[in-house]
Amino acid sequence: MHMNLTGLTIIIFTLFMSPSVWAQSSLQLKVEHYPPLLDMNSPKQGLVYELAEQAFATQRIETEIIYTSKEDILRSVDDLRCATFSYERDKDNSKDWYYSRAIVLRPYIYLKHIDSDIELHDRSDLRKYSLKFTQKEPLYDITSMEELLDHKLDLFSVPLYSAVHYLKNNFTKSDAKNLEFLFSPSIRSENIYLACHKSHPSCFNLIRKFNKGLETIEQNGHRQRIVKKYLSWQ
8 A cells, every 4th residue: 555645744753663563562763863853872862752752651662763764764654554753834734644742842043143243123134144044954054053153154044952952062162152042033933743644543542642641741840851951052
């Protein structure tokens, strides 16, 4: 059977389950490396994985992470035995998938040099300055941030979690202090959800358990502690 993926964008990672796994209390997560959401170099494997792992753990569902290519992830989607993490815009465009509650909100910000004389009152002011937008490629993002430090660029738009991750791991503290976050005018924010295809008989139950797990880690404060960790770089 071939699945129609029209209207659904797989952002970076997919949960893959063998036929028997749906009925058991363990699952494998096929993911593409994209820090800080999914990070093979982090002991906790990234923000979204850590949140998902903890939510599933409250339901006694163990998870195993497997890093692979986007092409392999897309092939896995076709067999109707997988779930995926999806952006909010996909939730609005697709009627074929069940979606969990939002796992985390990913806001975008602007970065500028702290010495730059930049004033942004509304989006029309952006035309006055040299501006780049993230390409969701670490090398591109880091290079753009270096251009800000060298005054070769005025503004760089990037997801907040990514900006913090790069500052923490790719820049000295003195350089990081020379970059300032601007939260307005707003660009966009994206919720990330767990999603799976409605044609699979266990999909609804998986989402239900995952939602219950998210609620548990919110109530016990564990979710807030995890998110705070990924927003701290000083």
